[in-house]
Amino acid sequence: MFLCLKDKSSANVSILIVNWSCGGTQAILALDRVLCCDQISNKDREDGNKCQGSYVPHHSTAGTVCCSRFHGSPGEHCCGTELYQPHREICCSGHRYSKVENVHCCGVQAYNIKDRQKKCCAGRLHILTDQSAREAQCCGSLLQKPSDVCCTSDDGEVLYSPKPGFRCCGHFYVNTSLWSCCEGRLSPLHKPQQLHNKMTEESRLVSLNNLDEDNLCGEMHAGIVNSVSLHSIVFSSVVKLHGRNATMKHLPSTYILKKPDCCNFPYLIPGKTYFFNQFFVSIDFNHDSILESFYFIISKCFPSQVSSN
Template sequence: MTQTRSKMIPLFALGYILLVWLICGFTNVSGATVGATEAYKNNCCRKTWMEIGYDIRKAVCCENHLYPGAERSRCGGQAFNPEEDTCCKVENGYTKTAVTEGLSEKVSSCCGLKAYNPLNEICCQSTVVAKPAPKAHCCGQEAFDVDKQLCCGPTHNKTILTRYSSDHLCCGNNQFDSKAECCCLIQNALKTQPISSSCCVKESARLGTKAHNTFQELSSQSTVVDKPAPHFQCCGGKVFNNHTQLCCGPTHNKTILTRYSSDHLCCGNNQFDSKAECCCLIQNALKTQPISSSCCVKKSAHLGTKAHNTFQELSSQSTVVDKPAPHFQCCGGKVFNNHTQLCCGPTHNKTILTRYSCDHLCCGNNQFDSKTECCCLIQNALKTQPISSSCCVKESGRCDEAPPVYNPHTHICCVGCVSERKSEWKPWIDQFYVSHGQHYCGTELYWPHTQICCNGHRHHKKENTHCCGVKAYNIKDPRMKCCAWALHTLTIGHEGQCCGSILQTSMNVCCSSEDEEVLYSAKTGYRCCGHRYYNPSLWSCCAGKLSPVQQPRQNESERVKESILLSVNNLNETNLCDEMRIGTLESVSPHSIMFGNVLKIHGRNGIVTHMASPQILKTPDRCSFPKLIPGNNYLFDEVNVFADFQHNSILQSLHFIISKCHRP
């Protein structure tokens, strides 16, 4: 009965369209419903290259060349894929660009026109060099270990020295023991002298200050004074005990006060009892006020309960902490440097991250490179996406940038793209088709029973047809592999392993975590720790977390751990279609993982059954397991845990497994 109706409706529609054509004079309405719709369709996301229309989600044009590929972006006049390559730009009067292959923009930094991995490498004077240690700094064009080495000498003639001890410092191109010696300028040359020598007591004419031993003395306003104890500091030209005294006032007018109690803080050149008073700015002057006063109540409501000296302290989650410098701010209950760090996450769960570059911004509890990515809300979770993806408002690397703001009377917004509204579009014609069983696919109309809509593109529906980005494919065809939004045709003997939207080869390694899947060029001895590809001589990995290697061990293989989050999309049919479980992670211990709300899936039989909670997965080697987040859903078997990066809900995951495996 349903099939009969679906055949009759187009005939009825054809007659109605013909009548309208005769009355209104339309000359481009065809007999078939699809053909009629084509006359009015939006051509969503279509641009023109050499008078040829193309979809900006399927290709990119650069320097009058059209490059196919859904994930392509533009680097100057060259097309590249930011999922596996990096575009570097240098501006020196004019702009130069270059593409570094084999290193994704997700994890790279640029050193001039060359991209590098800052986890294992460092950029020194426009030269990429391997890090000798996690705490590596540059010494000219070389890198050195700041814990074990010194970089000494003038800028034009730097020398790397093996540091004898933590007390040794530089003196010209040599080093000296700061506990027993000092560095003096003698006849225009820096030389080490015994700490009791006359030059260690005299002032240095070249430096304008007295040479001093920083462990035993303090240099304050060009005057060297004895340092009675480690907790003594400078206050103007004097020394004060920061345990029993306060150094108050502006920089040009410091005053040392005897601290009445540990609760007393500075307020201008005076001190106040922070339990009974607060410091208020009244008519451009700092004054102490009773804690019950209106200015204290206002400040207390804003900062918490304890009033504080805003010049020297920060109030963070009702806790007053020292303020190291003006550019330090609060992040939850901690202090962070907003020049080099980011404070990310919701109010109740703040995380301090080392900021990779000034282009990096927060996306939930993680950071992203705003030049190559954007932050999208996907299934109520913030996730980073390539800037070329449909969810990103900004379309990068296109011939014609889509305007972020549009006039709905003259343009249409379709799947993140803006297209000009055609004059022949009529609201009544759309309503006519929809009223007879059609639905919208972007701005096109389609028949759900005979067609499938893939991200604004219509395709004829066949048996086992599923969407992969804007394309449609047979999910049971072993030659086809959908990686994120990109559809690939496999060659004979290819395993078909996905890494994000890319098909992995034997020359590449895919490192994956909860947040990212990143493709790297394979390197001997390197390992994955989440989505980071690390050098085991520098870092150790446990449960997706990297830690600096303190001391090299004799048996390197005992320390080397690999921790990645496996993808269910990369399982072969045997493992995917046999018994699998899916559940919500409740907790993790050193030896086991606990799941709740567990369903058992048998994809080949198309059977889903519930299981008693909790379900326990034993983990003899916790370090080899990835970082897992309580509350998130995972698939698992008797040995491993898997993530479904391609789908955003349990229902979608179940549908994928049964659609691919079930043989009725």
């Protein structure tokens, strides 16, 4: 409940009074003197105080607070508890590194995205051997061995040891004599000899990070799933992307992707964004936004700039 009162002793001066809660405590307080930071009430604060770095109140002209640690330099940027210079450094989950060409974050570490001996798997950086560099694949944050099986769905990636008669259904690895799979959904087989949809092949949902260079850097599309039918998928807000040329072009209308087999195709969720062409449908587990995904593709594929000096 808000109430604006006029102070009779001072003409045209009003004080905002509010019945509010800060950290579960009800109080009637003059808001121009109280600052609630992270559910902690701080009384008798000066005008201009604000919350920064959790519950620490301070005046922005006095310094910079980074995760509750005060620095006497106002107007700076934070990386964890420390200050950092964005024009000279990058910040990877609270850790500072020098900014050099093609450097990207992988969790708390920085790496050259064009270094073929390094692979980032869901925020975990792996150093590869010469033998594994070309065929290295991620499964979640783990590096997959050639003999391993990685089952993928929108919920994530799960690594399995191979078993005869088993196959992926979404992120599950199931016995095909007991289960039928259609679009990543499991159904029990009631009779051992029951005929069911072919489970010898599956069009899996592919992690963007596991696409080979031809598919990652060639022409692909990115779009939001509008609707799914037995034989096609309708995408909207579709962008045609070519990583090697660093070009993007929006398509003026919806895009319809034909499904060669309604069951041997990954389950796609309406409203989510996917990357696709005629051969694969992919999702990015390494980045939180479509803009980060675009930046990853172009950084990985576009030729490095060669200095003329």
